[in-house]
Amino acid sequence: MLKRLALIFGPVIAAVVLVLAVLFVGPFDKHKHNLAxxxxxxxxxxxTVFRQAHLKQMALSDEDHRFxxxxxxxxxxxxxAFHPAILARAYHRDYQPFLLGQKGAEALTQYFGMQQISKEMHHKKAVFFVSPQWFTKADQQGAAFQFYFSKSQALAxxxxxxxxxxxxxxxxxxxxxYPNVPYRDLIQKVADGQKLSTLDLQYVKLTQTVHDNEDAYFSRYDIGDNLKNRVIPKVKxxxxxxxxxxxxxxxxxxxxxxxxxxxFGILDNFFTNRIGRTFPALRNAQAHFDYTQSAEYSDFQLDLDQLAKTHTNAIFVIPPVNSKWAKYTGLNQGMYQAAVRKIKYQLTSQGFNNVLDLSRRGNEPFFMEDTIHLGWRGWLAFDHGVAPFLEHEQPAPTYHLNNHFISQDWNNFDPINNDVTTFK
Incomplete structure (x- = not known):
């Protein structure tokens, strides 16, 4: 009878033990570094890498290799061939970029992603590419934000x-x-200014352990082959x-x-596949665009707040737009520069003084790859400003945050008709 019971329940018990080991112990190599x-x-x-925590934490905590x-x-x-990840590898820089960005990701997405790596960012350096195109009057797209948001970020x-x-x-x-966000009740407590109870924090810790172990098991299987297919060939x-x-x-x-x-100096494939037949209809199509007033300014302040909490020394890069394309589509360059002034004032008035402003270089040949993205010579200019900041010792920043940058007053501040330094 005992043998029969063992045959019947043995596999079940073994499966339960295995599941519990996965959930509460994690893989045996969870805390090991693997350079490859x-x-x-x-x-x-x-x-997957962008949403989850394990691979980011592994790389950014590696004391033998600087990511x-x-x-x-x-x-x-x-x-x-001039992408920062390729230049860093080709010329054996003492750092490797860990690329944290996706189409549609904006300041709020980056803020919650930073929560996962707050420990790994303490007293380190970072590069922050801030696009004025984020700062539209329309709010952050819920679908894009939800796609990149994870339970791991909520728990962190x-x-x-x-x-x-x-x-x-x-x-x-x-x-x-994200109205149906995981752990909504606990997040509502934070929003209401309530302190999380001891029981709440124990629940968060236990749930985070389970989620982190799942992440450690499965995230490594969805890394892709960019290193082999897109980086190493261009290094050569x-x-x-x-x-x-x-x-x-x-x-x-x-x-x-x-x-x-x-x-327009736009990549042939991009022009054919992304613009193509719509080209005639795009004349003056951006004449109404405005990046000077947006809730994104308050979201951006959250990023600055987090960087200050972790004492991270960051350099901020502000790109241009393709000047020829902007003229064709009617994008107001005066408005664009006003948005840049507003972003830079938000940075420098709080002690974020490392700013690489490329915003006026969109008319240089082969600086842009398409309508709004750097390419070829643009990446070289990026590298010329960013690489020395990362490779050389920098003074420790002194940040003095101003919560008034999290306000409707700042979101709605008009930098076209007003001097940004008058904002108090």
């Missing part, structure tokens, strides 16, 4: 929150942007050793060879 996996994850641009978070959106996917936020004004605002924005195309004049000449040659079917 870290390098793949750093350039993966997989939504630096590069926050942004869709620009990281423009991998020509709940674990990290301390009841500050920024914490409460972030919780309110989360509830508005670059001249050795590093030579700025040779790189610029090669950038011009590649740009010329890949922008032959249009007069």
């Amino acid at each position: 996996t870290e390098e793949q994850a750093a350039v993966s641009l997989s939504p 630096v978070p590069f926050f942004g959106s869709s620009e990281w996917n423009r991998m020509d 936020f709940l674990k990290n929150q301390t009841g500050t004004y920024a914490d409460r605002y972030a919780a309110k924005r989360l509830l508005k942007t 195309e670059l001249p050795q050793p590093y030579n700025a004049e040779q790189l610029d000449a090669k950038a011009v040659a590649l740009g010329e060879s890949q922008t032959r079917n249009n007069k």
Whole structure:
């Protein structure tokens, strides 16, 4: 009888034990570093890597290999031979970019992603690519935000929150942007200014353990092959050793060879496949665009608040738009520069003084790959400003945050008709 019971229930018991081990113990190599996996994850641009925590934490905590978070959106996917990940690898920089961005990801998405790696960012450096195109009057698209949001981010936020004004605002924005967000009741407590109870925090800790172990098991299987297929082959195309004049000449040659079917300096494939037949209808189509007034300014302040909490020394990169395309579509360059002034004032008035402003260089040949994204010579300019910041010792920043940048007054402030320094 005992043998029969063992045959019947033995597999069930073994399965339960295995599941419990997965949920509460995790894989045996959970805390080990694996350079090959870290390098793949750093350039993966997989939504899974972007959403989840384990691979980011693994790479950014590796004391033997320096990975630096590069926050942004869709620009990281423009991998020509001069992309920062390719230049860093080709010229053996002492850092490797860990690319954290996806199409449709904006400041609020980056804020909750930062919650997962707050420990790994303490007293480190970071690169933050901030696009004025984020700052539209239309709010953050709920569908895009929800796609990149994960339970891991919610749990990390709940674990990290301390009841500050920024914490409460972030919780309110989360509830508005994702009404059915996981752990809604706990997030509502934060939004209402209530302190999470001991029982709440124990629940968060236990649930986070389970989720982190699942992440450690499964996230490594959705990294992709960008390193093999898109990075290493382009490394071989670059001249050795590093030579700025040779790189610029090669950038011009590649740009010329890949922008032959249009007069805007736009990549041929992009112009054919993304603009194509709609081209005539796009004349003056952006004349009404406005990046100067947006809830995004308050969301961006959340990112700054988080960077200050972790004492992260960040350099902010502000890109241009393709000037020829902007003229055709009617995009107001005066408005664009007003938005840039507003962004820069929000940064520098609070001690975020490392700003690489490329916003006036959209008229330079082969600086842009398409309508709004850097390419060829644009990436070289990016590298010229960012690489020295990352490779050389920098003074520790002194941040002095101003909660008034989380307000409707700042969101609605008009930098076209008003001097930004008058905002109090």
